[in-house]
Amino acid sequence: MAAAPVLDLEEEPSMDIILVDSSELSSPPSPGPSRDLIEYEVKVNQRDIEDMCICCGSFQVHTQHPLFEGGMCTACKDKFLSCLFLYDDDGNQSYCSICCSGETLLICENPDCTRCYCFECVDTLVSPGTSEKVQAMSNWVCFLCLPFPRSGLLQRRRKWRGWLKAFYDQEAESPLEMYKTVPVWKREPVRVLSLFGDIKKELTSLGFLENGSDPGRLKHLDDVTNTVRRDVEEWGPFDLVYGSTPPLGHACDHPPGWYLFQFHRVLQYARPRPGSPQAFFWMFVDNLVLTEDDRAVATRFLETDPVTIQDVCGRAVRNAVHVWSNIPAVKSRHSALFSQEESFLRAQDRQRAKPPARGPAKLVKNCFLPLREYFKYFSTEFTSSL
Numbered sequence: 452m453a454a455a456p457v458l459d460l461e462e463e464p465s466m467d468i469i470l471v472d473s474s475e476l477s478s479p480p481s482p483g484p485s486r487d488l489i490e491y492e493v494k495v496n497q498r499d500i501e502d503m504c505i506c507c508g509s510f511q512v513h514t515q516h517p518l519f520e521g522g523m524c525t526a527c528k529d530k531f532l533s534c535l536f537l538y539d540d541d542g543n544q545s546y547c548s549i550c551c552s553g554e555t556l557l558i559c560e561n562p563d564c565t566r567c568y569c570f571e572c573v574d575t576l577v578s579p580g581t582s583e584k585v586q587a588m589s590n591w592v593c594f595l596c597l598p599f600p601r602s603g604l605l606q607r608r609r610k611w612r613g614w615l616k617a618f619y620d621q622e623a624e625s626p627l628e629m630y631k632t633v634p635v636w637k638r639e640p641v642r643v644l645s646l647f648g649d650i651k652k653e654l655t656s657l658g659f660l661e662n663g664s665d666p667g668r669l670k671h672l673d674d675v676t677n678t679v680r681r682d683v684e685e686w687g688p689f690d691l692v693y694g695s696t697p698p699l700g701h702a703c704d705h706p707p708g709w710y711l712f713q714f715h716r717v718l719q720y721a722r723p724r725p726g727s728p729q730a731f732f733w734m735f736v737d738n739l740v741l742t743e744d745d746r747a748v749a750t751r752f753l754e755t756d757p758v759t760i761q762d763v764c765g766r767a768v769r770n771a772v773h774v775w776s777n778i779p780a781v782k783s784r785h786s787a788l789f790s791q792e793e794s795f796l797r798a799q800d801r802q803r804a805k806p807p808a809r810g811p812a813k814l815v816k817n818c819f820l821p822l823r824e825y826f827k828y829f830s831t832e833f834t835s836s837l
């Protein structure tokens with residue numbers, strides 16, 4: 452919101468690419484820049500790789516790639532930002548860690564890593580044929596996990612976690628700051644405070660809580676009327692505070708807005724001191740019971756816009772929720788609904804809530820996947836838990 456408009460210098464017509472090898476003339480003309488030139492430019496023309504977009508080969512560099520040495524153009528930066536924390540249902544990242552696209556991906560087999568790389572990136576930046584070699588390997592670990600920092604032209608940045616945070620803070624339009632991701636050896640199990648709605652089952656199936664593990668890891672409260680700051684400080688510290696309006700069809704003791712105000716109040720008690728580097732996440736879920744005014748208040752209090760997540764079965768929307776959260780990628784995963792669709796959803800509300808619709812906690816479950824970059828997780832069968 453507060454981001455200053457960036458002067459778009461990259462609108463200029465791109466320079467002509469002069470083909471150096473006549474054999475390349477036989478290939479069909481490709482629109483836009485080509486990555487095949489990166490190696491030639493670096494090795495023969497001595498061009499600094501930081502002056503080329505390593506995602507697409509463009510010379511119109513807007514910023515530096517946060518994970519590997521090299522530049523990034525505006526278009527690739529935008530793609531990278533929106534895909535940065537996107538995860539598939541299997542718990543691995545959805546896109547290539549270098550270019551943020553790719554249909555066929557090589558997955559890092561380090562159990563603590565979730566990163567993927569596309570064939571094209573690996574073949575262009577490491578060396579031709581590498582993707583095939585990697586595929587044939589049984590235990591491949593990726594370029595961020597390997598003990599040595601360089602593979603071909605691909606050079607891991609020193610302190611890439613810091614680069615990643617700086618990249619996000621500088622480029623993202625979100626008013627929320629991103630916490631620096633945590634290296635595996637420093638990750639601790641997450642400590643959760645869950646208000647009204649319970650997410651124990653979901654967090655357990657994602658591997659963040661162990662079956663039968665220390666019950667102190669998740670505190671669930673249905674009523675917080677008498678909860679004061681001292682209570683929360685005594686139970687805590689917490690890393691994640693979750694709250695939701697009651698699911699439809701449940702008898703409520705309070706008007707819907709009450710749940711929002713109580714969530715916001717308790718959230719303030721649980722927050723780390725200002726300036727603390729501790730990663731702290733929160734999520735508030737409204738099962739479409741808040742009024743429009745309540746939602747505007749929520750957006751003001753929680754300082755971020757909500758996103759709508761739907762449970763779609765065929766063409767019918769069975770359930771939907773509004774989610775406010777500072778967990779990365781909740782926004783890019785689900786874009787907001789248009790108001791027309793919204794009123795349609797509200798009209799459906801009355802007939803909603805007949806079983807097989809999924810409850811709010813289930814709907815938001817995969818939004819917690821980016822927490823894998825911050826907290827310890829225990830082995831789990833992702834696919835079978837869905």
Ligand SMILES: [Zn+2]
Nearest residue numbers: 504507524527
């Ligand atoms: Zn690019």
Ligand SMILES: [Zn+2]
Nearest residue numbers: 547550569572
């Ligand atoms: Zn790629």
Ligand SMILES: [Zn+2]
Nearest residue numbers: 559564593596
């Ligand atoms: Zn890895």
